[in-house]
Ligand code: NAP
């Protein structure tokens with residue numbers, strides 16, 4: 001069985017206390033690897049490595065083309081090992097083979113290629129004489145040492161989103177992957193070392209959030225935290241980080257509305273609801289968890305949706321014919337089952353898949369619940385499992401109010417053939433993404449950007465690259481005079 005060390009300053013090192021931790025395959029509960037349980041001391045070592053690498057200026061001052069070249073080489077390793085990375089992600093997360101390879105890894109690869117290219121064309125306000133006496137110009141400098149703290153639901157993709165754009169624009173990074181799913185991040189570190197990135201530019205420390213994560217949030221030597229995860233932990237990190245005035249980018253939870261108007265193509269919408277609602281087993285911050293259907297088509301839509309959900313194939317993730325694998329952990333399975341019980345009190349179960357028939361693994365088939373209470377917990381809280389909730393509405397105004405009546409603001413979708421209605425909803429929905437007649441696509445070129453309590457900042461797109469830089473104004477006097485035209489305002493007489 002493979003045992004992974006910490007990756008600090010381009011070296012694989014043991015944790016100072018040499019404590020190991022098991023990594024489990026959620027489909028069969030077998031141990032698949034051992035990792036180091038990193039400590040605060042280890043975290044400080046990684047921060048120091050990243051700090052020294054940043055302060056040396058070697059990486060930050062490299063011309064964009066050369067940094068892009070490193071990122072492209074990293075992408076190439078991923079491309080040549082697509083199946084290997086995919087299979088590892090599959091073992092560690094239980095995601096089905098067709099998803100890990102064709103989506104998780106292939107999409108991360110596209111993200112990396114985009115970040116490499118886009119990092120060469122950062123632009124801004126044009127250089128000009130905004131004050132007649134001098135020329136103003138803009139620089140975009142890296143923020144410094146970035147700590148990327150990532151969740152378990154898209155392990156490789158999230159390190160791709162939170163660490164790679166930071167690197168591409170000249171920051172150095174310390175990554176703390178989720179404890180359930182560190183393996184593809186550690187393999188990426190191996191690729192970093194093979195590609196020959198300078199020492200200390202990319203570091204990985206495995207270990208608990210309470211120790212490694214909080215040390216990153218607390219450290220004075222870390223300039224920025226790029227966090228993707230739950231609201232609870234996001235809040236904790238921002239509290240801790242406030243004492244050292246860090247830049248934060250927080251990508252937190254979601255509770256996406258999925259709105260079906262009565263003129264929609266119901267075959268397409270019900271298919272979209274299955275895909276949007278059950279993507280990654282519902283363990284997805286953009287999952288279509290609240291399906292609002294206009295009353296005139298409600299019964300027809302409900303019937304179509306139940307028919308389709310019944311056909312979902314849950315099982316062995318290595319089988320190409322499997323649609324959904326297990327949930328990530330026993331805890332997650334228990335939590336989702338608890339929400340199903342809550343849902344039984346708050347509404348009516350339309351279909352319940354259950355967990356029968358699996359010898360091992362954290363499997364749970366989809367469940368569909370109807371409620372007419374928009375304030376119900378199953379409507380308001382992130383369940384993070386295969387449990388979409390169906391709701392009914394009468395008018396446009398009503399559904400927009402209901403859709404917006406959650407603390408989250410990440411993804412949303414509307415289903416209609418009426419362009420005007422779609423455009424109105426795009427304006428009125430308080431969510432960072434509005435899809436029309438689809439649910440889930442995020443091209444690398446477009447921002448994944450939250451509103452409300454889903455956080456702030458952007459993953460993907462040029463806006464993500466901008467987030468990992470600071471704007472610097474450089475002003476150069478053009479007059480060559482001892483006394484500039486305005487100096488009298490502070491000293492001496494007006495000419
Ligand atoms: P989580 O529990 O918040 O954990 C995320 C990361 O934070 C993990 O690496 C975790 O480490 C670490 N952590 C835990 N406690 C910490 C602390 N006190 N200080 C610093 N770091 C700490 O989230 P999760 O359960 O892994 O992921 C699911 C959540 O992520 C959902 O809420 C989902 O909506 C959100 N998410 C959001 C987006 C987005 O783009 N907005 C994308 C994906 C997921 P350990 O693993 O060691 O606990």
Ligand code: MG
Nearest residue numbers: 178229230233
């Ligand atoms: Mg967690």
